[in-house]
Amino acid sequence: MSWDMGEQDAEINKSEETKEIDLALSGQATDETAREDGASGDDVAALKQENADLKDRVLRALAEAENIRRRAEREVSEAKLYGAANFAREMLTFADNLRRAIESVPQDVRSDLTPSLSALLEGVELTEKDFLSRLGRFGVKPIEALGARFDPNQHEALFEIPDETKIAGTVAQVVEQGYLINDRVLRPAKVGVARGGPKS
Numbered sequence: 001m002s003w004d005m006g007e008q009d010a011e012i013n014k015s016e017e018t019k020e021i022d023l024a025l026s027g028q029a030t031d032e033t034a035r036e037d038g039a040s041g042d043d044v045a046a047l048k049q050e051n052a053d054l055k056d057r058v059l060r061a062l063a064e065a066e067n068i069r070r071r072a073e074r075e076v077s078e079a080k081l082y083g084a085a086n087f088a089r090e091m092l093t094f095a096d097n098l099r100r101a102i103e104s105v106p107q108d109v110r111s112d113l114t115p116s117l118s119a120l121l122e123g124v125e126l127t128e129k130d131f132l133s134r135l136g137r138f139g140v141k142p143i144e145a146l147g148a149r150f151d152p153n154q155h156e157a158l159f160e161i162p163d164e165t166k167i168a169g170t171v172a173q174v175v176e177q178g179y180l181i182n183d184r185v186l187r188p189a190k191v192g193v194a195r196g197g198p199k200s
Helices: 001-025 033-036 041-082 083-104 107-112 113-137
Strands: 140-142 155-162 171-176 177-181 185-186 187-193
Touching: 083 113, 083 177, 083 185, 113 140, 155 171
Parallel strands: 155 187
Antiparallel strands: 140 177, 171 187, 177 185
C-alpha cells in the first residue's frame, strides 16, 4: 500500500511540475512567484524576454520542419511522376525507328506484299502499338500536333509551309513526333508551320 502512495505522490509532484512548466511557457507565471524566489523586476523582464525569444525560435523551427516535410513530399511525388523521364526520353528513338519502318512501306504497295512481308509489317505495327501503350503506363503520351495551333511550349518550328488553304500559324506537318510525360514536355514535336492562309 505504501508503494502505491509513493506512486501517487510522484504523480502529484509530476502533475504540479507540469503545471508550473506550462504556466512558465505560457507567460502566466506571476511576478509574485518570481519575488518569492528572490528575483528582481529586471530579472523577471529579462526572463520574460528570453522566454518570448525561445518561443519564437521554437515556432520558427516548427515552421521550418513543416516546410522541409512538405518539400520532401513534393519531391517524392515528382520523383514518382517524372522519375522515368530520362529513360523514356532515350526510348523515344526506338518509337521513332518503329514509325520510320512502318512509313517506309507506302500504302499503295501494301496490298502487293508477299504474305511474309505483310506479316513482318503487321508485327512492326503491333510492336509500335504495344511499346507506346507501355510508355503510356508511365504517363508518356504523344503530342497531338498536326492541325493544332503552333505552341512554342510543345512544338519546335523547323520551317514554314506556304499554304493558303490552312489557317496561318497552325501545324501543317510533323517531322518528329513530340511527347509529354504527365503534364511536362518530354520532347517537343518538330513541325512545319502553315503561313499565307486565313488568320484565326
